[in-house]
Amino acid sequence: MFFRLLRLILVVIVAVFGQPALEASAQAIGHGSAQLIADQTKVIQDLTAKTDGLEKRLGDPDQDDAGLVDIRLQFEDISRAALTSALAFRQRLNDINNRIEVLGAPPAQGEPPEPAIVSNERGALVSEKAEINAVVASAQNLSVRVNGLVDKISVMRSELFRSVITKHYDLNDALSPQAFSDAHDQITGLYKAVSSWLSFALKFKFQAILAATLMALALAAVLLIGGRRLFGRIFEADPTVEEPSYLSRLSVAFWSTLLPTLALGVFFASAVFFFNYYNVLRGDIGTFLNALLTVIGMVFCVNRLTNAVLEPRLPNWRLIPVATGSARWLVGLTTAMALVLGLNYFLSVVNEKMGSPLSLTIARSFIATIIIGVILILMGWLKPFRAEDGSWRPWPAWLRFIAVGLGLFTIAAALLGYIGLSLFVAFQVVVTGTVLVTAYIGFLSARAIGEEGGFADTSVGRWLSENSSYEDTALDQLGLVVSIAINLMIVVVFLPLILLMWGFQPGDIEAWAYKLATGVSIGSMTISFLGILSGIVVFIIGYFLTRWFQGWLDGSVMARGKV
Structure with missing residues (x-):
């Protein structure tokens, strides 16, 4: 009797207090979901408004390629944010679907009605699911719209590139006496701008200039002295070696171009950083300085590469067996092309910053392309090889025709008024050619190092053989690892x-790098190149640790155990 009474009391308590608690819990969950819906709706509205503003910017007729890339990157951020907003409801939708499945389908017609609390809960869940689906649909529609705008930007960039390359200019105004007068005015304006800044900086910021210069020079000294001590034997040709191996010549040519150029780039970057840190540079002066340092770096790289490949002072280290006099001519002509192209780039920055007339820009580019075309023809006509009978032989026919053909094409395009096309060809010949040749030499060097016995013939391999317990097999394995590392480094640096030389913007490379880092989806499978690279790095570290442990085990434990 007592237990029956107790059970009755418990039923009454559940009936009285259980339903309000359940309703309160449902209200709390509904309130949380309502807040999530409101927050994500606000996010989608903000993203839509931002998309509308960016779409209006696409209609700007003065929009350049860099601006289009910036807009595309913002569109891609919007697309990712919209998808993230849609994914915010994933857990709640799963909970709703599971709860609806637990509640079951509503009773069919003619069946007994279900309790009101069940039907009310099902109705609330269905209504909430509909609201969530509406927000998710808005996010998906926005993502589709943004992807369409990204495709539109790709088409606009392609059309813009073609219009720049194929645009025809009238040379009459560019070659008129007024152009020379405009050039004189621009040089005068540049001189006044630089001199006024220099006088102000020396008068009011002398200590800052001195500190920034000394810090940059100190870093340059560390790079120069430390680099020569660490890598001197790698990128310096030894004049005492009469017959260096092909691998040694390749390695010296590659590293003597890459390492000094990178060191110079680090020095220039640090100098600009310190000048900006101490607020020394003015806006226009900073732009001019960046352009000037870029020109110096480009000319330095081209000169280092041609000297490394042709070696006018050390014929034994020469990769191309040309005569010494011809080697000097080729180095001079190639450096002259780089200098002309670099000056044209620097003056283009000055023209843009100082608002020079279009005729001056056309005249400057016209003169630069004509000079580069003439130099290409001279290089093609050069007879660099000395035969045994003392006669001079020209380049191979295919190479001679390419050089002369590119020179004639550059000159003809400039004379016909297609300055953009002529300048593009000249830029590809000088700058892209330098990058490709350097990368090709690096690939050849990496392949030679990866061959059997190749790494042992290098200076590093000989040092390891003399100062460690590495055997020939271990050196070959290490050479394979070094070869892979060099190839990866070449791809990361030169690609x-x-x-960039082919007209892509840094934003393009940034977007591709992001996709590679986050993974590329192929069907239902996602490939993460960053994960693959991390695995390779872990393998290399594990390999060296294993070799170290093996050497320690053989030299310490096994030797003492007489094993």
Whole structure:
């Protein structure tokens, strides 16, 4: 009797207090979901408004390629944010679907009605699901719209590139006496701008200039002295070696171009950083300085490469067996092309910053392309090989025709008024050619190092053989690892440079790098190149640790155990 009474009391308590608690819990969950819906709706509205503003910017007729890339990157951020907003409801939708499945289908016609609390809960869940689906649909529609705008930007960039390359200019105004007067005015304006800044900086910021210069020079000294001590034997040709191996010549040519150029780039970057840190540079002066340092770096790289490949002072280290006099001519002509192209780039920055007339820009580019075309023809006509009978032999026919053909094409395009096309060809010949040749030499060097016995013939391999317990097999394995590392380094360093030379923007490379880092989806499978690279790095570290442990085990434990 007592237990029956107790059970009755418990039923009454559940009936009285259980339903309000359940309703309160449902209200709390509904309130949380309502807040999530409101927040994500606000996010989608903000993204839509931002998309509308960016779409209006696409209609700007003065929009250049860099601006289009910036807009595309913002569109891609919007697309990712919209998808993230849609994914925010994933857990709640799963909970709703599971709960609806637990509640079951509503009773069919003619069946007994279900309790009101069940039907009310099902109705609330269905209504909430509909609201969530509406927000998710808005996010998906926005993502589809943004993807369409990204495709539109790709088409616009392609059309813009073609219009720049194929645009025809009238040379009458560019070659008129007024152009020379405009050039004189621009040089005068540049001189006044630089002199006024220099006088102000020396008068009011002398200590800052001195500190920034000394810090940059100190870093340059560390790079120069430390680099020569660490890598001197790698990128310096030994004049005492009468017959260096092909691998040694390749390695010296590659590293003597890459390492000093990178060191110079680090020095220039640090100098600009310190000048900006101490607020020394004015806006226009900073732009001029960046352009000037870029020109110096480009000319330096071209000169280092041609000297490394042709070696006018050390014929034994020469990769191309040309005569010494011809080697000097080729180095001089190639450096002159780089200098002309670099000056044209620097003056283009000055023209843009100072608002020079279009005729001056056309005249400057016209003169530069004509000079580069003439130099290409001279290089093609040069007879660099000395035969045994003392006669001079020209380049191979295919190479001679390419050089002369590119020179004639550059000159003809400039004379016909297609300055953009002529300048593009000249830029590809000088800058892209330098990058490709350097990368090709690096690939050849990496392949030679990866061959059997190749790494042992290098200076590093000989040092390891003399100062460690590495055997020939271990050196070959290490050479294979070094070969792979050099190939990866070449791809990472030179591929972005080549893409930039071909008209791509840093934003393009940034977007591709993001996709590679996050993974590329192929069907239901996602490939993460960053994960693959991390695995390779872990393998290399594990390999060296294993070799170290093996050497320690053989030299310490096994030797003492007489094993």
